[in-house]
Ligand SMILES: [Zn+2]
């Protein structure tokens with residue numbers, strides 16, 4: 001089964017008469033945009049899947065012709081199966097396609113620094129209003145003693161014989177996409193192009209040292225549990241001038257026993273006693289932005305819902321807020337004194353069908369619970 005029924009030309013943003021070169025260029029451009037290390041879009045993996053599938057089809061003249069004439073159905077009957085990708089190794093796939101030069105770093109062992117994962121916990125009320133957190137993490141920074149070169153100051157640095165100082169070696173490999181030449185990192189010098197005789201005392205030759213760092217992170221209002229905030233360029237230092245990685249701060253929103261969150265809405269329950277529900281009452285109800293008083297009419301039923309518009313969470317990076325839905329629970333007495341029992345029995349004797357007759361709006365109210 002294809003993962004998408006969308007038009008492949010549309011997905012790549014090319015005209016139907018696009019040349020093979022144009023298709024390749026469009027694919028490379030999109031792949032850069034959608035790389036999970038780069039893209040902030042939550043659906044970038046899905047979109048990347050689609051784009052790869054489109055490229056798989058349109059970059060192959062036979063498949064492309066089949067698709068042009070018969071569309072998705074034609075491909076299926078032609079036995080086409082889109083590749084299934086393990087996104088754990090997406091960066092492998094990328095380097096298979098593009099070498100390590102995808103982001104234009106390339107050059108003598110210059111590589112982008114690794115990303116760092118950090119995690120913070122916030123309360124639901126903080127998610128509603130937005131908050132700040134100091135996030136501590138360990139980060140590799142260039143060693144000052146050797147200026148990031150790894151050699152003890154004053155000792156020689158020689159050119160690597162394996163790669164001739166280039167830091168890169170070429171390998172030919174095969175994949176589902178056919179044969180291609182891949183430029184890889186030199187195994188002898190690990191891409192630096194140079195060899196060190198006496199490693200720097202400070203960093204042991206790594207050229208980098210680990211530093212404790214704390215950054216204040218702004219957590220936007222409306223953030224959802226598990227979302228990540230990217231701090232661009234705050235990750236580990238790159239090698240030989242490569243740009244630093246990013247820090248991804250995963251935000252965990254602690255559950256709040258008073259509220260159940262669903263998207264930007266929250267649900268709460270309010271307990272009314274049998275008599276409060278029958279006689280009507282005013283009770284205090286917690287919201288994300290403080291307590292409010294809610295008045296319930298006489299004859300309030302269990303399961304009724306009150307919608308407090310705008311009392312939910314704000315839409316992340318958008319406009320408006322969700323609602324709070326307050327669900328009425330009626331608690332029934334569990335232990336009665338002799339006198340209470342007598343009074344309830346007396347009440348029961350006086351009650352008739354009319355006592356329990358539903359008002360016209362009851363079912364309308366009930367319906368709002370399921371909206
Ligand atoms: Zn050093």
Ligand SMILES: [Zn+2]
Nearest residue numbers: 160163186189
């Ligand atoms: Zn080398």
